[in-house]
Amino acid sequence: MTSHQSTQTMKPATAAKKLGVYLEATPAEFQEGVVSRTELHALQTDPPQWLQDLRANGPHPRPVVANKLGVSISGLARGGVTEPLTTEQIDALKDENPEWLQKERAVQAEVRKETVRIKEKNAEKNAE
Known part of the structure; x- marks a missing residue:
C-alpha cells in the first residue's frame, strides 16, 4: 500500500501574514487562490516585484x-x-x-x- 501525500495549502490571509504584507494590497490572483508551502517558500526566497514593492513601501x-x-x-x-x-x-x-x-x-x-x-x-x- 502506497501512501498518498497531499500538498499542504493555506489561505491567502495566512500566507500574507507569514510574508508580512497587508492582504488587501496584494494582487487579486494572490487573494483569490490558495498558497502551497512550496509556493510560499518560493515567494520568501525569490520575491516577485509586487512583494518587494509591498515590503518596501506598504501599506503594512x-x-x-x-x-x-x-x-x-x-x-x-x-x-x-x-x-x-x-x-x-x-x-x-x-x-x-x-x-x-x-x-x-x-x-x-x-x-x-x-x-x-x-x-x-x-x-x-x-x-x-
Whole structure:
C-alpha cells in the first residue's frame, strides 16, 4: 500500500501574514487562490516585484507598523492607529514623534527590560 501525500495549502490571509504584507494590497490572483508551502517558500526566497514593492513601501499590516515604530500593537490602538500605514506615513509619524508614540516607546522599553530580567531570573533558577 502506497501512501498518498497531499500538498499542504493555506489561505491567502495566512500566507500574507507569514510574508508580512497587508492582504488587501496584494494582487487579486494572490487573494483569490490558495498558497502551497512550496509556493510560499518560493515567494520568501525569490520575491516577485509586487512583494518587494509591498515590503518596501506598504501599506503594512499592524504588526509590521508596530515593529517599525518600536511599539506594541496595543500601543498602536491606544495611539489611534487602526489602519495599515505606508512606509512614508510611518516615517512621517517618526519625524512628528507625537506624545503618544514617545509614551508607547517608553512602555515597550520597560516591557523589554522586564522580559530580560525574568529570563535572567529563570536562568539562575535553572542553573541551581
